[in-house]
Amino acid sequence: MVAHDLAGRGVRDPRVLAAMEAVPREEFVGLAHRDHAYADRALPIEDGQTISQPFVVAFMIEALDMPADGTALEIGTGSGYAAAVLSLVCARVVTVERIARLAGRAAERLARLGYADVEVHLGDGTLGWPPDAPYDGIVATAGGPSVPEALVGQLAPGGFLVMPVGPLGAQHLVRVRRVDDGRPGEDPTYEQDELGGVAFVPLIGAQGWPA
């Protein structure tokens, strides 16, 4: 999978490729899907949600360009798989999930597998997670109608935010970079680019889609 579907399709960052190789995806899917754990496609998890396609996980984490000593915020813990991968390319991951059962299971799974640098929280991730802000990188693994202002506001100077934006089922991947140096009294400035088409489950919350 790593050689063919990730490196073979353009993922270059050796830290991301090593992390994708290290995390056992079969541990993050149900028994019925284990035979397909290394197929390059999204798979169903509980509560009508999905574990994302490996290429997309790697592509989004590469786009974050996380500093090795940085803290990342992930919105949409799901199975915990992407958080586990992300935790191997930076120092600490804070991840927020709105469905209690998923958050509980992911926290248990990540602890059992030894991913001690991941903290799972239950909440509306469209509001970010203010107690640990600012973050060196923010990734949302569900698609919203627009980039939530709360998330942009929790980005550290120089940090990237990567998330799917657009109509349900057919979004484009947006990357926002905070380019200012964070000096007091100066308004932050941001740059935005688009990284291609994706299809994610909806980001539901105060600054996302209605439930």
Ligand code: SAM
């Ligand atoms: N990153 C996950 C993984 O590796 O398994 C896949 C995430 S799945 C594609 C999207 C997740 O986002 C779902 O678990 C969904 O419940 C969650 N979600 C949707 N809206 C959310 C919100 N406002 N805050 C937190 N999580 C949200």
